[in-house]
Amino acid sequence: MKTPTIPRFRTWPFATFVLLVALAVSPALPHRTATVAAATAQPPTAAHPAATAPAGTTTAGTAHLAATTRPSTVTVSPNSVGSGELLCRTDDGYTPMPILGMDVSVEVTDVLVRGRLDQVFLNPEPVGIEAIYVFPLPEHAAVDAMEIRVGDRIIRAVVKEREEARRTYEEARDTGRKAALIEEERANLFTTSVANIGPGETVTVHLEYLEEIRPEGDRYSLHFPLTFTPRYTPGGAGNVALPVSAGTTAQVNPLSDPSTVQPPFRPHGDPLAPRAIVGVRLFTPRPFASISSPSHQIVAQSDDGVTTVRTHESSVRADRDFVLEWTVTRDTEPTPSAYIEDIEEDRFLLLTVEPPRAAAAAEIAERMSTETLFVLDVSGSMDGPSIEQARDALVHAVERLGPEDAFNVLWFNDRYGSFAPGFVSATGDEVHRARSWIQHLEATGGTEIHPAFLRALAICKTPPTHDANQQEGRRHADGVDGSTGRQRRIVFLTDGAVSNEEELLADVVAKRGDVRIHVVGIGHAPNRYLMQKLAEEGRGLATSITGEEEVGPKIEEFLERIDRPVLTDLAISGLPSNAEMVPSTLPDLYTDEALQVSVRIPGGARSGNQDHATQLRLTGEVAGTSWHHDVPTLNVEHGSGIGTRWARFRIDDAFGRLRRGADSNEVRAEVLALGLGFHIVTPYTSLVAVEERATAATPSVPAPVANALPAGSTLGSPIGGSLPRGGTNEPLWTLLGWVLMGLGTSLALLAGTSKLGGVR
Structure with a gap:
């Protein structure tokens, strides 16, 4: 007896429907990857092989987001509550x-x-x-x-x-x-x-x-x-140990x-x-x-x-x-100023220091050729307008370079890869090739910023390619490569959406060497703490881009500013020997960058010298020329918080010392005393x-x-929050997805064989 033929016009639609359902429930899709913020890494683009370099690509680790460990919740049934309840x-x-x-x-x-x-x-x-x-x-x-x-x-x-x-x-x-x-x-x-x-x-x-x-x-x-x-919480993320209470860390x-x-x-x-x-x-x-x-x-x-x-x-x-x-x-040069507050017997100062005006600095500071490694975050949190802004900013930055400069681009999510193995000259051909490559990068996967940073350092420390007339040289303290005369620097473009900030910052302190690190924050709600600290520990600058209309002007201005520090070797004279100044070592300043210094003078209030701070003098160098300025003061009323601000500066400095190997118990004791003493x-x-x-x-x-959820974000975070792999019904959805895909494939094959007259 002849086996009946299954009509194709009935089988194909059903097979298609089953396959679509299978794909919808599969947790391996990008939208489910974003929901749990931890997925198998994907190349930024599959259409452009240059985007992936097998020798320069690595899996950074298995990521996870841990579920809440708050006290057990009292649950209710969704069918037992009234209308409008949340x-x-x-x-x-x-x-x-x-x-x-x-x-x-x-x-x-x-x-x-x-x-x-x-x-x-x-x-x-x-x-x-x-x-x-x-x-x-x-x-x-x-x-x-x-x-x-x-x-x-x-x-x-x-x-x-x-x-x-x-x-x-x-x-x-x-x-x-x-x-x-x-x-x-x-x-x-x-x-x-x-x-x-x-x-x-x-x-x-x-x-x-x-x-x-x-x-x-x-x-x-x-x-x-x-x-x-x-x-994003990286898998196996390490942290810097701190004591929580006596005998515990x-x-x-x-x-x-x-x-x-x-x-x-x-x-x-x-x-x-x-x-x-x-x-x-x-x-x-x-x-x-x-x-x-x-x-x-x-x-x-x-x-x-x-x-x-x-x-x-x-x-x-x-x-x-x-x-x-x-x-x-402002018709005159910016002048340093100080605010004063006396608390009991102590005097507290807050000084704001600014370098010479940008126009003057541009005249006296000669631009140095650069070797710039741009590090682009292409993780899932950057999807949507953020990755578009980041790509536009990166293209602007690369196009701004001159033929005397060199560059490279490192992308990262939960893997990383680079545009080239090392630095390439910013010639017209290379810039054109980089522009096309950058525009095809897409955002997906986790945010493994720490391995990407280590890879960036490795690229920056790779010996440059020398012309025949170039001689081997040494690296100078300011990040200038002695063999090329170029200043090497890393520029991050990221939203900073990671939870292992201190792990990264500790490695910046330990391994940065003389490479300067700058940061461009992307998106409507970036992690500004990480941006500022990464730039501070990297002796660089940080800025942020929040709208598409800002990209061109913002990145142009930022790159002009980071071309060179304009005020170096800063020092303050006139403070008594027992003064506690934060930061204790003053950094270099770039064009239009302000520095704030907080000082406590124990017993300074009882000296009776209300004009003591007018004796302060700032000194430094601008393009090799000595610079100084006397500091005027503004006396402020008690309760203005200058003392509290000093305590917060000091706490921040204590954690900075911890990154540099300070005793963790001493840091805890100092921070605890400051918090209790200043009510913060x-x-x-x-x-x-x-x-x-x-x-x-x-x-x-x-x-x-x-x-x-931040504007523009495409993360599919549920109301209950993002959950870890293994902490959801993902295994069940995975099994169901495979079963449905198998069924859909079988039906599709069945429909195909019906063209031959039937199935057996």
């Missing part, structure tokens, strides 16, 4: 999630910043909750005050050693009392925990911080991060709770994503030439020397950094506020608060 899906079920609003108020007086942030938590659930919110602050922020506001009740915080503050908070939480805790997870990442927010209740956590603005010539800029890019980047770098994020367009009200008041001693924001539409009004700035919308989506930029009119949040001190009376009769449910 849930967070977890491995164990669903937990309530509070709704967050923010009110940001910043006052800027010359270079001094006092910021105030209200975090408003609304509990829409029928049960009490514990809100847990991971949030960013400016990279130099010193958090020195916090209070809880519930109706007309205000509960003020005190500073305690971190472990003691955590115990105090948990005891209050478990006994039904309102409590809040602010902890530092990274230098620019903090966690707010708020216990026992009642059903339908609103609780406001008010915190305050100090920071400084570093002018760039006549330009000033203020950055306030409203969200952050999800941080932890890490500079503690990953005991990795949810601190991978909290939940709300996707684009989510109406429940956090929003923020942003306002700035500017008090400047010089008149404005311009004021603008590359991140938001703003409204600015000036009255009696005070300029008030707000966003055009009453509130904005919290999916990017708020950036405010202004220029001032550090890795070892936290702010905790506790209400005296109990208001909750039942345990509160841990409820993580979602940040907004």
